[in-house]
Amino acid sequence: MPLAKLQPTDTRALFRPVAAELLRVLKALPPSEWERPTIAGSWLLRDVVAHLIDVAFRRLSFHRDRLIPPPPSRPINSERDFIDFINGINAEWVNANRRLSPRILTDLLEKSTTELATHFETLPFEAPALFGVSWAGEQTSEGWFDVGREFTELWHHQEQIRLAIGAPPLADARFLHAVLEIAVRGLPHAFRDTKAAEGDTVVLEVGGPAGGLWTLTRRENRWELESGEPPRTTTRIRVSDKNAWRLLFNALKGDTPRTVVEAEGQPELVAAFLAARSVVV
Structure with a gap:
């Protein structure tokens, strides 16, 4: 296979089926399973779900609803500052959501991912990015790459949950192939x-x-x-x-x-x- 220019990866239609598979797994879990540890550091399974709710509602608020993101509490002058900022806001949400039941978390995930899938399905492919993809070293990215980064979040956190409970991985290879096409960039x-x-x-x-x-x-x-x-x-x-x-x-x-x-x-x-x-x- 000779060298060729990378082509864009369109993940817009993949959010709904991947989210549906995650909801199917979560709705079958007894409450005790939500306390299982995961490979996501110190986060339990419930914390990973809470994080997915956070990133979905954040995206809807900032992208669909055009809410201006609140400024960081401290200046961001380096990549390390940015990482600390992201980790901090992630932790704030996860800690607050430990007061919510698995049923409430499932309902919130269903609402947020359903609306997120609708948003991306109606978003033009050439629409500008909301954020640059920082792990690719970009301050400004193509819109499809920004959306693809969001898809990798949904996919890989679902896999963390599946690993935690011993569930098989998502069977459709299209999903992982799209994740890898985004990730290698x-x-x-x-x-x-x-x-x-x-x-x-x-x-x-x-x-x-x-x-x-x-x-x-x-x-x-x-x-x-x-x-x-x-x-x-x-x-x-x-x-x-x-x-x-x-x-x-x-x-x-x-x-x-x-x-x-x-x-x-x-x-x-x-x-x-x-x-x-x-x-x-």
């Missing part, structure tokens, strides 16, 4: 401080039904991402679709990322991939 930013010779390449080969093939190329002191692979490869990384999303969404802890990839080539380029994340952490 953060790789040039993740590699920004990784030096290499002009023309050096990193081929990422993701196996499985949701997989794909992408190449990072060093050109004019920056990294560029394309689909496919070139005739000459400096470094090749192979990983399953299941482990690719877990790595990029910070679901693998400690040295586990090194155990789930096969790599050949320059160690520093492999290390940069292992440290890449497509989520604010």
Whole structure:
């Protein structure tokens, strides 16, 4: 598969079916299951649900209803300041929602995700972004990329919930493939401080039904991402679709990322991939 320019990924029609699958799982859970730990740090299952309600209502308020976001309580002068700000507002909402029952949380999730799906389904594909995708190093993004980032939130937090209760992953490979197409766009930013010779390449080969093939190329002191692979490869990384999303969404802890990839080539380029994340952490 020769190198080709990346094409936009349209996730607008995927929110409704993915949210419906999550609601089906949650409505079958007894209250005790809502207290299960998850791979999302210290968050319990109920906290992950609360966070999904938060991001959906935030998006509807700021995007659909054009509410101006309140300013941060402290100036944001660096990427670290931004991460701390996001983590802070996430924690505020989650802590407050610990006073709500699973039934109330489920009702709120159903309302918020239904309205969110309707909003995105009626949003023109060329509509401007509400926010830049920070984990891709962008202050201003294409609208479809901003929407796609929102879809990765819904999808990967649902997978965290499914892992917590031992439920199978979402069966439709279209959903994970779309998540990976969005997530890999953060790789040039993740590699920004990784030096290499002009023309050096990193081929990422993701196996499985949701997989794909992408190449990072060093050109004019920056990294560029394309689909496919070139005739000459400096470094090749192979990983399953299941482990690719877990790595990029910070679901693998400690040295586990090194155990789930096969790599050949320059160690520093492999290390940069292992440290890449497509989520604010």
